[in-house]
Amino acid sequence: MTIPGRRASDRLLGLCLLGLAAFVAVQALQLEVPFSYDPVGPKAFPLGLAILLAGLSLVLVVKPGDNGHWPHGALGLKLLAVLGVLLVYATLFTRLGYIATSLLAITALARLFAAAWGKALLTGVLMAVGSYFLFTRGLGISLPHGLWLSALA
The missing domain is CATH 1.10.287 (Helix Hairpins)
Structure with a gap:
C-alpha cells in the first residue's frame, strides 16, 4: 500500500x-x-x-x-546543517580561498556525521590540499587564493 x-x-x-x-x-x-x-x-x-x-x-x-x-528529528536537523555549511562555503569561497574554505567545510561536515575532531581535521586538510593540487596542477583550473592572502602580499 x-x-x-x-x-x-x-x-x-x-x-x-x-x-x-x-x-x-x-x-x-x-x-x-x-x-x-x-x-x-x-x-x-x-x-x-x-x-x-x-x-x-x-x-x-x-x-x-x-x-x-x-526525514524526521535529528536527521532533518543534520540535513539543514549540511545545507547551512554549503551556503557558508559558497559565501566565503572567494574571500577565504579554496583551501581554507574547503578545509572548514569538510571538517564541519565530518563532525556533523560524528567523526572525531582529529579525524575530521585530518580529512579536511588532506581533501582540501589534495583536491586543490588536483584541480590546479592536474586539470589546470584556477582557484581563488582568498582576499586575506592578497592583503598579506
Whole structure:
C-alpha cells in the first residue's frame, strides 16, 4: 500500500531539483570569458550537469519511488546543517580561498556525521590540499587564493 505523502516528497524534491537545474543552466549561459578557451568553452560542463540534473529530476516527478519519506528529528536537523555549511562555503569561497574554505567545510561536515575532531581535521586538510593540487596542477583550473592572502602580499 502506497501512502500519497511519500510520493509527494519525491515529486517536491524533483520539482526543486528541476528549478536548480534551470538556475544552473541560466547561469552557465551567461558565462562570458574574455580570453580564448578550448573549443568547448567553460559553458559545457555546467550545462551538461544541468541537463543531467533536469533529466533525473523529471524521473522523480513522473515516476516517484514507493519508499520515499520525509526525514524526521535529528536527521532533518543534520540535513539543514549540511545545507547551512554549503551556503557558508559558497559565501566565503572567494574571500577565504579554496583551501581554507574547503578545509572548514569538510571538517564541519565530518563532525556533523560524528567523526572525531582529529579525524575530521585530518580529512579536511588532506581533501582540501589534495583536491586543490588536483584541480590546479592536474586539470589546470584556477582557484581563488582568498582576499586575506592578497592583503598579506
